[in-house]
Amino acid sequence: MPRYGIAIDITKCIGCHSCRVACQNQNSLESNETFNWIKHRDRGRYPSYDKEFIPLQCNHCENAPCQRVCPTGATYTTKEGIVLVNPKTCVGCKYCMEACPYKMRIIDHRRGIVEKCRLCIELVRDGGTPACVTTCPTQVRLFGDLDDPKSAVSVFIAKTGSQPLRPDLGTIPKIFYKRS
Amino acid sequence: MQESAWGWLIITYLFLAGAGSGAFIAAVACDLLAPDWSKALARAGSLVAGPLVVIGTLCLALDLEAGFWQPWRQVYMVNNLRSMISWGFIILSIFIPIALVYAAALNEITFVGKLAQKYITIIEIIGSIFAVATATYTGVLIAVVNGVPFWNTPLMPVLFLASAISTGLAAAMILAAIIDVNTIKTLSNFALGHVIFLSVEALVLMLLVFMSLTRSTEAAASAGMLISGMLSPYFWGLVVILGLVVPFILSVFEFLEYGQMPKALVVGADILVLIGGMSIRALIVFSGTPPQII
Numbered sequence: 001m002p003r004y005g006i007a008i009d010i011t012k013c014i015g016c017h018s019c020r021v022a023c024q025n026q027n028s029l030e031s032n033e034t035f036n037w038i039k040h041r042d043r044g045r046y047p048s049y050d051k052e053f054i055p056l057q058c059n060h061c062e063n064a065p066c067q068r069v070c071p072t073g074a075t076y077t078t079k080e081g082i083v084l085v086n087p088k089t090c091v092g093c094k095y096c097m098e099a100c101p102y103k104m105r106i107i108d109h110r111r112g113i114v115e116k117c118r119l120c121i122e123l124v125r126d127g128g129t130p131a132c133v134t135t136c137p138t139q140v141r142l143f144g145d146l147d148d149p150k151s152a153v154s155v156f157i158a159k160t161g162s163q164p165l166r167p168d169l170g171t172i173p174k175i176f177y178k179r180s
Numbered sequence: 181m182q183e184s185a186w187g188w189l190i191i192t193y194l195f196l197a198g199a200g201s202g203a204f205i206a207a208v209a210c211d212l213l214a215p216d217w218s219k220a221l222a223r224a225g226s227l228v229a230g231p232l233v234v235i236g237t238l239c240l241a242l243d244l245e246a247g248f249w250q251p252w253r254q255v256y257m258v259n260n261l262r263s264m265i266s267w268g269f270i271i272l273s274i275f276i277p278i279a280l281v282y283a284a285a286l287n288e289i290t291f292v293g294k295l296a297q298k299y300i301t302i303i304e305i306i307g308s309i310f311a312v313a314t315a316t317y318t319g320v321l322i323a324v325v326n327g328v329p330f331w332n333t334p335l336m337p338v339l340f341l342a343s344a345i346s347t348g349l350a351a352a353m354i355l356a357a358i359i360d361v362n363t364i365k366t367l368s369n370f371a372l373g374h375v376i377f378l379s380v381e382a383l384v385l386m387l388l389v390f391m392s393l394t395r396s397t398e399a400a401a402s403a404g405m406l407i408s409g410m411l412s413p414y415f416w417g418l419v420v421i422l423g424l425v426v427p428f429i430l431s432v433f434e435f436l437e438y439g440q441m442p443k444a445l446v447v448g449a450d451i452l453v454l455i456g457g458m459s460i461r462a463l464i465v466f467s468g469t470p471p472q473i474i
């Protein structure tokens with residue numbers, strides 16, 4: 001079984017939010033709902049000033065605190081390592097939203113359940129890539145199998161020394177970031 | 181991205197579940213330790229315990245979304261024994277009926293009460309275990325949350341247990357003063373309970389807040405908000421002064437003067453303890469800061 005992950009080269013991100021729109025379209029989300037965010041951070045001071053854009057989404061943690069605290073078992077991990085929420089059993093207790101250290105979950109008040117990035121599992125199982133990966137005009141994201149050392153994503157991570165966000169939190173995220 | 185998914189309903193639940201289980205413990209303590217005194221406190225404690233926990237649990241249910249409109253979904257809530265909500269579900273399902281039966285037994289309500297009186301000691305022992313479990317679990321519920329480093333400490337359940345006992349005693353004493361005006365003298369004995377548990381609570385709170393300053397950046401940010409930041413007026417005003425210091429001093433006098441203290445001050449001290457108990461839970465929830473991830 002593959003173990004899917006994404007590598008994100010933030011030096012290439014221009015903050016255009018195409019990924020967010022593609023994700024909303026793919027998952028039929030309302031305009032105020034989203035599974036990915038772009039945060040920015042200032043680096044340095046004028047004249048050597050730069051703005052860094054950091055795309056964020058669920059890290060599909062291998063040791064996922066959201067799954068550990070979920071009383072109903074609605075949050076589960078697929079055999080491909082994708083963390084999902086079962087809309088039929090979630091009660092909307094929001095414990096998982098508190099437990100996620102990355103704060104990558106949202107509550108859908110219409111359906112009364114918690115939602116988050118699904119790594120476009122339906123596309124991926126058909127051999128495709130997640131919508132955010134396909135859409136990005138500057139190709140910031142690379143998607144693939146982290147267990148295959150020859151996959152583009154593994155090669156990129158090895159070559160650039162990309163790291164997950166806050167690996168010290170111990171959740172073992174599967175989204176890696178190349179920072180300048 | 182959200183800052184806090186939980187709000188006033190969960191805070192009220194944490195408070196009422198604590199106060200209810202504390203009132204149960206106070207009632208049992210009064211019934212076992214002081215059988216010769218007025219039974220007003222034991223009766224009052226047993227009467228408030230069940231209803232407080234039930235109202236608290238309703239707040240919790242109201243905070244559910246799909247699980248509230250489609251209540252049958254709640255059967256899934258015991259699916260994951262690594263989740264404190266599953267444990268809470270089990271503990272509350274056992275504690276609530278015991279607390280209601282205990283109230284019936286001590287107050288001789290209906291035939292259930294008469295029947296239960298025969299087994300009163302057993303009810304008191306098992307009930308106390310589940311009362312402690314309820315009060316402690318509300319603290320563990322938030323202490324295991326990775327998303328908020330400030331909550332992530334074993335001191336949290338200790339604080340919640342101490343606060344549950346003092347707020348429960350306060351709730352029981354208020355009702356005792358209402359149902360039996362002549363009980364003020366007896367209540368003075370229990371003021372010692374306030375002196376002890378308010379001290380424990382103050383000590384644990386001090387450890388929690390000051391040790392958080394060095395635990396992690398995020399825990400320090402939360403503690404900073406309470407000590408000198410945005411929430412500090414509420415922390416010092418409602419929790420420390422009104423919720424701990426003033427009722428502590430009043431309880432010392434209440435105990436020393438033995439029955440001479442005006443009723444308004446006795447009940448006043450108890451109301452302040454309740455305000456403090458609610459405020460500390462609200463402030464702990466609202467000061468929760470997630471890890472800095474970027």
Ligand code: SF4
Pocket residue numbers: 057058059060061064065066067083099100101102103104105116171
């Ligand atoms: S990023 Fe948050 S929601 Fe996603 S798997 Fe990790 S803990 Fe769960």
Ligand code: SF4
Pocket residue numbers: 069070071072073074075085089090091092093094095096097113114
């Ligand atoms: S809100 Fe749903 S997915 Fe999240 S912990 Fe509760 S039941 Fe599980």
